[in-house]
Amino acid sequence: MKKKHLALISLYVIENNGPRLIAALLRNHGYPVTEIYFKDLINNKIVYPTKKELKSLVDLLKKINPDIIGISVRASAYHEIAGKITSLFKRELNLPIIWGGMHATVCPEESLKYADIVSIGEAELAMLDLMRHYSQKEDITTTPNFWFKTKGGIKKNEIRPLLEDLDALPFRDYVSQDKYLIKGHQVKQGEPIRHYREFFISASRGCPFRPCSFCSNSQLEKVFKGKGRYYRIRSVDNVIEELRQAKKTFKRLKRIRFDDEVFNFSKNWMREFARQYAQLIKLPFEILLDPRAINEENLRLLKEAGLKTVNLGIQNTERINKSLYNRNTTNQEVLRAARAIHNLNLAVHYHLLFDDPVSNTRDKSDLFQLLLRIPRPYDLYLFSLIYFPRSALTERLLKENLITENEVEINNQKVLRQWRVDLSYPRPPEDRFWLSLIVLLSKNFVPLSFIRWLSRRKFLMSHPSGLVYFAQFSNLIKMAGVVLAQIIKGEMTWIKFKEWANLRSLITQ
Ligand code: SF4
16 A cells, blocks of 8 residues: 655644644654645734745645645634635645644634535544545545535534543654745745744643633634543653653754643642653743642742743733633732742743723723732733634624624634734724733833823823833833843744834734
């Protein structure tokens, strides 16, 4: 049996775990896989593929001559671009095309308007099955986890139970040379992130909490209903072994970033992790946490193991979190977590979510007051609320006529224009006023007494332009300091710099 060759295209994301895991698993089973990383995301900027880039992509595919093409479409905002690329492939190449990734999982019908096959849910084992059937010239249309466009209509197969043992998967493959990056005039062979100084890893899949209504976990909850345990954790040994290998492969590695939705704080796992990490990895690391998961004792253990930075999801006030976002976090929990982080002298990025359609003046003021009580110093990662298709929040707001279908991401590309908040984005004067004040809170060089004084100026609430300029200028000063510090520590990469350095729409820190 000749094993079929898969070309796997990652659209607009170089650090994409999905294709790397699928490629690693298929290669382990002897299937040739070529990974193609087509362009990368730039914060708050839509960059359509150029004719030159599309030609490079088609020329490369003709040269490597695969039997089947997979396209990873992570965000629904890329639906249209992925559609155009798929139509181009149909004209230029006579090959079956599969869409996978988050968008395909949540919007399979829409994806099948362009793709021949859609992969739903976790794709590693599903792709292995599909490639096996395809190589053995068997009927592939019965393969679980896929929907097929057939002459008789759409063939919808069930999804398999969720993989219980994450350790059964191989590590992502950073060694194979069968990969390309296409960007601008460049078609470069080899692993595009081998020069990175930061290594991204997840020790778990899913989220341990009830899904927040805005989050992709609320979309996936419906997809995986009845398919087994959604929140799964890798063993400490498995995580540490991947990090040991990464240290050998990534020669310039300076830092580890754990991308778990919420870093696993269960006592035994965490203790064992801290012990092994301190002994064997010895690199500064960063985690994402939820206020509900923090206790000072655990944080201290992680700090002793090398924890340097915590990302903490606050999102909004207790009232908005509960009534709109289905999050049962209290303001007290937020303040307790913030104090624990502060007491341990850890760097922290607080994540906040803006632009919801229900917050009133009181809510906006309450959020400002809550943040005033959080000890400085800190960074703020301010995000604009995005209406992902079929999330619990989107469905509710559509039902209540608080948003329209045009605002939902498949019909909109807001996530590409305003994911991280920038103050130049059009907003009502009152929102610009509160946002500017909040931006100033994370600037240690602006006294809190002055920010409080500004917050009491009624005139500024209706005429915030001067305040907005001041906040933007403070952002610029802080950003320059952050970039300088990272250059000195050797942690700044060109990709990171470009993500931040869009001066026309400077994101907040
Ligand atoms: S926002 Fe965070 S806590 Fe809420 S569901 Fe998503 S990952 Fe979990």
